[in-house]
Amino acid sequence: MTMQTVGRPTRPEDVQPLDSGFASLTGGRGLLQDEALIFERDGWGKTGVDLPAVDAAADDLGDLVRTSPIGLPGLSEPEAMRHYVRLSQKNHAIDLALYPLGSCTMKHNPRLNEKMARLAGFADLHPMAPLPTIQGALTLMDRLSHWLKTLTGMPAVALSPKAGAHGELCGLLAIRAAHEAKGDPRRRVLVPTSAHGTNPATAAFVGYSVTEIAQTDDGRVDLADLEAKLGPDVAAIMVTNPNTCGLFERDIIEIARLTHAAGAYFYCDGANFNAIVGRVRPGDLGVDAMHINLHKTFSTPHGGGGPGAGPVVLSEALAPFAPAPWVVHGPEGLTLVEETVEEAAQAFGRMSAFHGQMGMFVRAYAYMRSHGADGLRQVAEDAVLNANYIKARLSGVMTPAFPEGPCMHEALFDDSWLEGTGVTTLDFAKAMIDEGFHPMTMYFPLVVHGAMLIEPTETESKQELDRFCEALIALATAAKAGDVDRFKGAPYLAPMRRLDETLAARKPRLTWKPEPGVAPAPLAAE
Amino acid sequence: MRYLPLTPDDRAQMLGVIGAATIDDLFADVPAAARKSEPFDLPHHAGELEVERELSALAGLNRAAGAGPFFCGAGAYRHHVPATVDHIIQRSEFLTSYTPYQPEIAQGTLQVLFEFQTQVAALTGLDVANASMYDGSTACAEAVMMARRVTRRKRAVLSGGLHPHYAATTQTIAHAEGMDIVRQTVAIDAEAAVIEAIDSETACVVVQTPNVFGVATDVTAIAEAAHAAGALLIVVTTEAVSYGLLKSPGEMGADIAVAEGQSIGNALNFGGPYIGLFTCKEKLVRQMPGRLCGETVDADGRRGFVLTLSTREQHIRRDKATSNICTNSGLCALAFTVHLSLLGETGLRQLAAINHAKAQRLAKALAAIPGVEVLTKRYFNEIAIRLPGNATQMVEALLEDGIVAGVPFSRLDPAAGLDDVLLCAATETTLDEDIDAFAQALSRRIG
Ligand SMILES: Cc1ncc(COP(=O)(O)O)c(C=O)c1O
Numbered sequence: 009m010t011m012q013t014v015g016r017p018t019r020p021e022d023v024q025p026l027d028s029g030f031a032s033l034t035g036g037r038g039l040l041q042d043e044a045l046i047f048e049r050d051g052w053g054k055t056g057v058d059l060p061a062v063d064a065a066a067d068d069l070g071d072l073v074r075t076s077p078i079g080l081p082g083l084s085e086p087e088a089m090r091h092y093v094r095l096s097q098k099n100h101a102i103d104l105a106l107y108p109l110g111s112c113t114m115k116h117n118p119r120l121n122e123k124m125a126r127l128a129g130f131a132d133l134h135p136m137a138p139l140p141t142i143q144g145a146l147t148l149m150d151r152l153s154h155w156l157k158t159l160t161g162m163p164a165v166a167l168s169p170k171a172g173a174h175g176e177l178c179g180l181l182a183i184r185a186a187h188e189a190k191g192d193p194r195r196r197v198l199v200p201t202s203a204h205g206t207n208p209a210t211a212a213f214v215g216y217s218v219t220e221i222a223q224t225d226d227g228r229v230d231l232a233d234l235e236a237k238l239g240p241d242v243a244a245i246m247v248t249n250p251n252t253c254g255l256f257e258r259d260i261i262e263i264a265r266l267t268h269a270a271g272a273y274f275y276c277d278g279a280n281f282n283a284i285v286g287r288v289r290p291g292d293l294g295v296d297a298m299h300i301n302l303h304k305t306f307s308t309p310h311g312g313g314g315p316g317a318g319p320v321v322l323s324e325a326l327a328p329f330a331p332a333p334w335v336v337h338g339p340e341g342l343t344l345v346e347e348t349v350e351e352a353a354q355a356f357g358r359m360s361a362f363h364g365q366m367g368m369f370v371r372a373y374a375y376m377r378s379h380g381a382d383g384l385r386q387v388a389e390d391a392v393l394n395a396n397y398i399k400a401r402l403s404g405v406m407t408p409a410f411p412e413g414p415c416m417h418e419a420l421f422d423d424s425w426l427e428g429t430g431v432t433t434l435d436f437a438k439a440m441i442d443e444g445f446h447p448m449t450m451y452f453p454l455v456v457h458g459a460m461l462i463e464p465t466e467t468e469s470k471q472e473l474d475r476f477c478e479a480l481i482a483l484a485t486a487a488k489a490g491d492v493d494r495f496k497g498a499p500y501l502a503p504m505r506r507l508d509e510t511l512a513a514r515k516p517r518l519t520w521k522p523e524p525g526v527a528p529a530p531l532a533a534e
Numbered sequence: 535m536r537y538l539p540l541t542p543d544d545r546a547q548m549l550g551v552i553g554a555a556t557i558d559d560l561f562a563d564v565p566a567a568a569r570k571s572e573p574f575d576l577p578h579h580a581g582e583l584e585v586e587r588e589l590s591a592l593a594g595l596n597r598a599a600g601a602g603p604f605f606c607g608a609g610a611y612r613h614h615v616p617a618t619v620d621h622i623i624q625r626s627e628f629l630t631s632y633t634p635y636q637p638e639i640a641q642g643t644l645q646v647l648f649e650f651q652t653q654v655a656a657l658t659g660l661d662v663a664n665a666s667m668y669d670g671s672t673a674c675a676e677a678v679m680m681a682r683r684v685t686r687r688k689r690a691v692l693s694g695g696l697h698p699h700y701a702a703t704t705q706t707i708a709h710a711e712g713m714d715i716v717r718q719t720v721a722i723d724a725e726a727a728v729i730e731a732i733d734s735e736t737a738c739v740v741v742q743t744p745n746v747f748g749v750a751t752d753v754t755a756i757a758e759a760a761h762a763a764g765a766l767l768i769v770v771t772t773e774a775v776s777y778g779l780l781k782s783p784g785e786m787g788a789d790i791a792v793a794e795g796q797s798i799g800n801a802l803n804f805g806g807p808y809i810g811l812f813t814c815k816e817k818l819v820r821q822m823p824g825r826l827c828g829e830t831v832d833a834d835g836r837r838g839f840v841l842t843l844s845t846r847e848q849h850i851r852r853d854k855a856t857s858n859i860c861t862n863s864g865l866c867a868l869a870f871t872v873h874l875s876l877l878g879e880t881g882l883r884q885l886a887a888i889n890h891a892k893a894q895r896l897a898k899a900l901a902a903i904p905g906v907e908v909l910t911k912r913y914f915n916e917i918a919i920r921l922p923g924n925a926t927q928m929v930e931a932l933l934e935d936g937i938v939a940g941v942p943f944s945r946l947d948p949a950a951g952l953d954d955v956l957l958c959a960a961t962e963t964t965l966d967e968d969i970d971a972f973a974q975a976l977s978r979r980i981g
Contacts, residue, residue, distance in 0.1 A: 041834075046649050046875050053879035057616060061961070062884065064891035066779060069912055074781050079656040084880015089618055092646070094874055096627035099634075099642035103626035116537055117630050120582050125803075126620075134606040135805030136941040137597070138929055144595030145804050157572055165822025170668035170806065171861035173848070181710055207690075209858035214710045218853040245689035256563035285826075292568045303861065307537075311623075311865025312643035313633040314664065314823070316808030331706070347948050357706030361671035361699035361794075362805025363611055374589055380579035383535045389557050390540050396560055397548045414552075414560040438638070447636055452849075461563060469539035470548065497833070502638040505833035512830035512842040516819065519652040520663045530812050 028374050040503060043094045047520040051081030056088050098503040099312070100446045106468055106476050110418040110449035110461025111204065111252060113282050113304035115321045118378065121307065121371035130370050135362040137345055145366060153335070156300060156319055159384070160278075161291025164327035166320045166334070168364035172279055175299025175318030176210040178331060178359055182297060182322060183244045183273045184214055185329040185356040191268070194243035194272070200229055202253055202453040207246045207277060216243060223455055227253040227410045227420075229263055248277035249293070250284065252453040253410060254395065254418035254461065264294025264367040273297065273326065281305045282465070283392055283417035286385030296323040302365070306372035310357035317368035328354045333363050390466035391417040394473060398462055401477040405484035409456045417465070423458025431487045433458040435495035442494075442501045443479040535579055564656075587937075598937070599802060603968035605896070607916040607959025608746065608941040609670065609697050609772040610805060611797045613885075614963055619799050620870045623865055633825075633864070637840040638832070643864065644839035647827035650871040657777040658791040659784025660813040664824035666863040667810025670794025671703040674740065676771050676812065676823045676857055677790045678708045678715070681738035681766045683821045683856065689714045690738050691731045694721040696743030697772055698947035704740070713737075720950040722909050722918060725751045729759040736763055738790075742770040743780070746946070747909060747957065748893075748916035750780055757787025766790060774798050774811065775961075776914040778886030790814040798877075801870030809866035820846060823857030885962060889915035891959035892969075897975035900958070905980045909955070916959040918943065922980055925956040935966075935975040 035042060066073050083091060100107070107114035125131060129144055139146075153165045166182075169175040180197070187194050197211035200221045208218045219242075222233040229247060238245075245267050249257045257263065267274045276290055276298040282305040290298050302308045303316035310316075322330055331518055332355050333346045344363070379387060392414070399408055399419035407416075407425040423433045437447030437460070449461040463475060499505065540548075545557070548867045554560055561569065599612045606612075623629060627642055634640030634647075647665045654663035667673040678690045690713055692701050698720070705715045717725055728739045739760050744824040753769060758765045769783035771793040783791035795809040796802075814822060814911075820843065828842035877885060893915040900919055901908045910917040921928050925942035932939045940958035943950065960969065 025918070043645070045652075047652060051875075051878060053878070053880055055878040055884075056618075056876035057881045057885075059881060059884045059888060062887040062891045064887075064894055066887065066890055068839065068894070069750065069780070069890075072752055072780055072912060074779060075787075076785065078777070078782075078879050078882070079814075080653060080874065080877075080879040080882060082880060083875050085616070085618055085876065086555065088872060088876050089622070091875070092622045092868075093625065095642040095645050096622070096625045097642065098645075099627035099631045100639040101627045102630040107632065109632055112632055114630075114632055118537060120585060122624060122629075124586065124589045124593075125764035127590060127593035128598040128600060129590075129596040131801040132600050132612070132804055133596050133804040134599050134604075134612065134802050134938075135610050135943060136606050136608050137599070137938060138933055140930075140933060141597035141938065142804070144592040147591075147595065148592050155576060158576055170672065171859075173858045173860045174668060174672070177707070177858060181706065184710065205848035205850070205852050205855070206858050206860050208853035209851075209855040212855075213707075213858050215712050227714070256561075258563045261565050263568070268954050286574065287570055288564055288568050289570065293565075299821045301861075306887045309629045309865070310632045310861075312628055312631045312640070312646075312868065313864030314862040315668070315809075315864070316861040316868055317807075319581070322912060346945065357709075358699060358702040359672075359706065360669055360703050360806075361697065361808075362669075365806040366804035367801075367807050370589065374585050377577070377580050377585045377588060379535065379537065381576040382572040383538070383579040385573050386535060386538060389560075390538055390545075392560050393540070393545060393548055393552075393557060396552045396554070400552045414554070416560075416563075426591040437636075441636070441639055446639065449937070467537055467539065470544040472539075492630070503641050504638045504838045507637045507832045507838045507840050509840050509842065512828040512840045513845075516826075516843055518648075518819070518826055518830040520648065520844075 041094045045520055046081050051083050053081040056083050056085045085477055106472055107446045108448045108462045108464055108531050110463040111530050113465055115307055116464040116467035117307055117309040121374045124374045125367045125370040143341050150335050157375050161289030161319045162321035163324050164322040166330040167360045169318040169320055170365055171316035172299050172301045172318045173206040175320045176206055178320045179297035180210055180214045181356045182326045182329040186326055187243055195241045197243055198237055198245040202455045207286055211337050227255045230259055231259055242270055242272045244273045246275045250280045250416035253417040254420050256416055260293045263443050283388055285388045287388050302368045302372040307375045308368045308371040317365035329356050331355055331357055331359050387466050394464040395419045398464055402480055405481050418461055418463035421460040422456045428491045429487045431495040433460055438498035439483055439495045441499040585747050603937045603971050605958040606939040606973055608957045610802055611773055611961055612802055612963050613797050613961050615799055616876055621867050622872050628868055633956035634898050644827050646868050648839050649733055650867045653874050654811050655813055658813045659782030660791055662819050663813040664822055664826050666867040667812050667824055669808040669810045670772055671700045673792035673810030673812045674700045675704040675707040677768045677792045677920050678704050679711055682713055684818055685737040687735055687737035689735045691728050692717045693725050693728045693741045694718040695725055696742045697746040722747045723749045732763045732765055736765040738766040738768050740768045744776055744914045748913040748919035749910050750912045750914055753786045775886050775889055778882035779890055795870050799873030800866050807866055809863040809870055824859050828923050886964045896960040899969050903977040915961055919956050921954050921956055924953050931979050932975055937972050937975050
């Protein structure tokens with residue numbers, strides 16, 4: 009090993025291989041703690057809050073009062089802090105490194121947005137507080153609506169859906185209501201084979217049967233197949249654009265025309281809006297309804313699985329069927345239409361209690377204002393540039409699923425380049441973890457064998473992209489050189505080795521239970 | 535533009551590597567007619583200071599619940615959340631991570647979910663809980679559709695005490711799926727009436743306790759009647775703190791329990807994001823909607839956690855999935871779990887007792903006002919009162935006295951003919967002085 013020049017980063021070739029024989033005495037792993045569950049910490053009876061004593065009795069409730077123990081342990085405040093901070097350290101996060109999950113748009117989450125959502129006027133605001141006390145909230149919803157409508161070129165928006173899939177549900181319910189209003193209930197929804205699972209699941213939820221549309225060799229909707237399958241019983245098509253292969257549907261305007269000519273509506277899955285925001289308006293493409301994942305395009309954090317928000321923009325034809333509630337301008341300021349009576353006679357109903365994900369509206373609006381119309385356009389350009397850069401740099405070692413022409417915001421590879429290596433897409437993904445990167449989306453879309461879908465987003469620097477590409481090139485080279493153990497056993501360096509998902513499903517253990525033979529949790533100290 | 539790392543130089547170099555002359559070349563697949571060459575008619579980018587100024591001004595137009603005496607509930611409750619909770623949920627590793635599909639680098643989120651599922655199952659007295667739904671109302675709708683899958687029957691009976699928004703959400707969503715939803719006449723304390731409506735076609739009955747008028751009910755007899763007819767009992771709760779004082783749905787025979795979990799760990803947020811709790815008996819687990827976290831081992835034999843039983847879910851089963859849900863309320867679940875771990879059983883029971891005591895004080899103070907009738911007899915932390923006149927007008931009048939008196943029932947359900955009914959909640963955040971001020975102002979306005 010050669011000595012480093014002072015002040016220079018360590019080069020990979022200077023690092024000694026791991027001494028695999030080493031084991032700590034206690035099972036410890038450096039500072040990464042093995043953390044017991046809260047149920048395994050003798051916290052029965054403990055509490056980490058100081059509450060005043062109560063003198064009143066609950067005798068008015070008679071035998072409605074709980075008499076058996078609940079079974080909840082407690083932690084003092086320092087223990088709770090440490091427990092959850094330790095757990096946090098076992099997670100990857102966008103704040104740590106690139107998070108190239110295709111279709112998920114894992115971009116930077118500005119902390120200004122968090123700060124704004126926590127202003128008392130938003131966070132400590134009750135959804136049913138009297139109208140004069142919520143004018144700021146309604147104004148924000150109104151401004152957010154204006155931005156969403158302007159960016160999409162659509163005349164109306166329903167804010168209340170709580171995530172993308174909930175937005176799909178909202179859009180299809182509006183479509184169903186529109187057909188029913190014409191006395192022409194239809195039965196089928198057409199969905200391309202490359203669609204996200206929520207599309208067919210939502211269509212089935214709304215009572216439609218799903219027919220798949222084929223894809224062309226260049227990764228787009230097959231127009232001939234679409235035409236053949238459109239008919240008087242088709243209520244809608246659901247097409248993602250840019251699609252889940254990361255490609256723009258070149259024939260989108262023709263797709264819309266054919267759909268409308270058959271009396272059906274065009275639902276667009278807007279999960280990939282980040283690729284075109286500020287440059288293309290879905291309204292100009294003939295779309296009738298589209299959800300926008302605020303937790304993708306507009307940077308609200310994913311939070312380890314949620315919450316999101318999925319407002320749906322609607323065309324003139326569908327707008328009358330939008331669900332309650334919505335904001336209207338009245339003589340005494342803004343007001344809410346909350347019930348599907350009178351003014352809202354055609355509304356199809358209600359998506360959930362209250363008015364939608366206000367906390368996400370604040371964050372998304374802060375993000376839009378920060379970027380502005382000019383910045384959002386740049387977002388799309390940089391997102392597309394970054395994806396094409398990755399595609400260009402990796403095409404020498406991996407096989408792009410659709411080599412011809414540019415991709416949009418994500419680069420899709422198949423696994424043909426792994427043929428004969430004994431390494432699968434899954435193995436390759438797990439080996440990426442050892443190199444310090446979160447894997448890309450794997451095995452989606454289903455139309456591409458062993459799919460690897462890489463979405464860098466616009467918030468990555470060129471340096472980070474280069475590091476990422478170099479890591480993937482090194483791995484690809486190792487796979488082709490027969491270094492199979494590196495992949496089959498991966499990950500080696502993560503907080504855990506590969507987890508047995510089959511075992512988990514075969515013998516589901518979904519809650520903690522005391523060891524057999526050990527007395528159940530003692531009753532909390534009264 | 536502070537969120538964009540690429541420099542003009544980077545962009546030029548990268549275009550070179552790609553082999554494109556301009557950025558427009560990368561958008562070549564967009565039909566020419568749909569390309570916008572100019573930024574849209576919206577303001578241009580703004581600095582933190584400007585954005586903060588605009589949003590603070592908007593927030594300032596609202597009256598925060600904490601600004602004075604405040605009694606709104608009706609499915610969203612103002613509770614104190616320990617500072618630790620907000621710190622934890624703002625940790626980068628929790629806030630900015632995705633759904634834990636790569637379990638080796640997501641054990642933090644996964645272990646939290648396992649703790650969350652165990653806590654929720656314990657609270658509701660049922661066997662298994664999922665990793666959260668969007669909110670209580672959508673959890674309710676999903677429970678009804680699950681009952682259809684389990685029983686292969688189409689009819690659902692909703693009690694008249696179910697929160698009108700929950701009823702409307704369920705009607706909207708479950709109806710679309712082809713269910714026949716029977717909503718009973720709105721009534722303050724008539725949950726037992728659902729028994730009459732159960733027949734051999736009934737998939738489930740849905741009963742809320744405490745109900746939208748605050749009435750707590752022992753649903754044991756309803757469970758027996760439902761089971762005798764081969765139907766499931768779904769118990770809905772909108773105030774999760776009540777589990778600390780009242781018998782759990784499981785103890786009373788529920789097959790599925792759903793709840794709004796906002797009260798634990800989560801702010802009011804003007805209605806969202808919230809967190810739907812979803813639990814059921816073990817034998818029904820394969821019909822459950824949503825994600826589930828389960829225990830397993832890694833290649834070295836160490837315990838770890840993964841998302842499991844995903845053959846129920848949309849990404850595997852597509853149009854045969856039990857639900858279309860994907861993104862859920864993960865971070866709200868974390869807040870719930872951290873807050874509940876801090877409370878522990880001791881703290882939760884105490885918190886529940888305080889809430890109930892505050893409501894007793896509120897009920898007593900309001901009952902003493904001539905012309906006011908307290909309609910809710912057995913309550914947790916919320917009561918319905920009947921006023922001598924229109925409740926919406928009274929709320930507006932009391933606002934002039936600086937008091938937010940509660941939620942007029944007619945705002946939730948204008949068609950119910952209960953224009954004189956006001957829902958009033960009290961929690962540990964309610965001061966005794968607030969109650970006194972409310973009672974005095976109300977008595978002055980009536981008198
Ligand atoms: C293409 C596509 N459609 C729909 C969805 C569903 O969105 P959500 O998870 O917000 O429900 C996703 C995200 O997971 C997606 O990638």
